[in-house]
Structure formats: C-alpha cells, structure tokens
Amino acid sequence: MLVTIAPLRLWTIGHGTRSSQEFLDALRGQGIPQLIDVRAHPGSRANPQFGKAALESALGAGGVAYDHWPALGGRRRGLGDASPNVAWQHPSFRAFADYMMTDEFWKAVDELLLLARERPTVIMCSETLWWRCHRRLIADAASARSAEVLHIMKPGIIAPHVLSPPARVVGDRVVYTTPG
Known part of the structure; x- marks a missing residue:
C-alpha cells in the first residue's frame, strides 16, 4: 500500500486595501480556516476593517479563526552596525534578519509550522506585496524548515515562494550573512 503524506504548506497574505469580503474570499478560495496576524501592532487607521477586533469578528463570522502572534511581528530593532546580516540593504529587513537569529523567533516558526500541519494556516500582515514585507523573511524561514509557502x-x-536572493539555508535555518 502506497501512503502519501500531504506537504507541509503555509500561506501568506497582506490585507492591503481590500474589502473584508474580498479578503475572506481569498482565504476561502484556498480553504484556509486559521489566520495568524504577524503585524507588530494589529490595527489599521487607514483600513479599519483590519483592526484586530473588527478583523477577528469578520473572520469568525466567515469561519476563520484569528490569532495574533507578536513573536512573529515585524518592526524589530536590529543590531545596527554590528549586524552580520549585511546581505540585506534595507534596514527593516536587516533588523528582522537580526531577530531571526534568536531562539524566540525559531520557536515561533516551529509552533507556526506545527499549527500548519494540523490545519491550513495563513500568516497576515498589512503589506499587499509579500516581497516588500517581513512575511518574505518568515517565508524563507518556513522554507528552510521544508514548508511549501504560497503567497x-x-x-x-x-505565487509560490522563492527563497530571497540574499538568503542561505544553513542546516534548518536561514541566514543573510555573506558566505565566508
């Protein structure tokens, strides 16, 4: 008897300026019942439908569970000139890459992937374009742990995730240092 194992899969989405209905339709189209909010501050003045309480209510009414995970939130303080993640020129990405060097980050990634094994899960931030958001780096980390990541x-x-050009997988982690 041939046994097939479903791939470990994680989705990402940015809420952008979508309506609540379009957002729900995008999740439903992929059969996703679990959303993890990876915004550092889960609110939106420009798009109040994506404030934490409004979003949690709309998702719940649509059959999607909501949770906010600050451990995967962006807007990190980096190591400044001491950062080894010199492959990133953008200071926000470099600061998040510095945070990725911590056990706290990798523990959160492992918990996220355990959840994704149990049920289809999407991580969400505000930026529509994944390559302009820290979801890109979280996706790199999940890929290093053998997850298929879909944006x-x-x-x-x-869009299937492709490892960021400055990324190098070392063991089951990803780094953005220069080889050497």
Missing part, C-alpha cells in the same frame, strides 16, 4: 495575491492568484 495569496488576490482571490485565485497564488
């Missing part, structure tokens, strides 16, 4: 661009439009 939801809009309902029915999915």
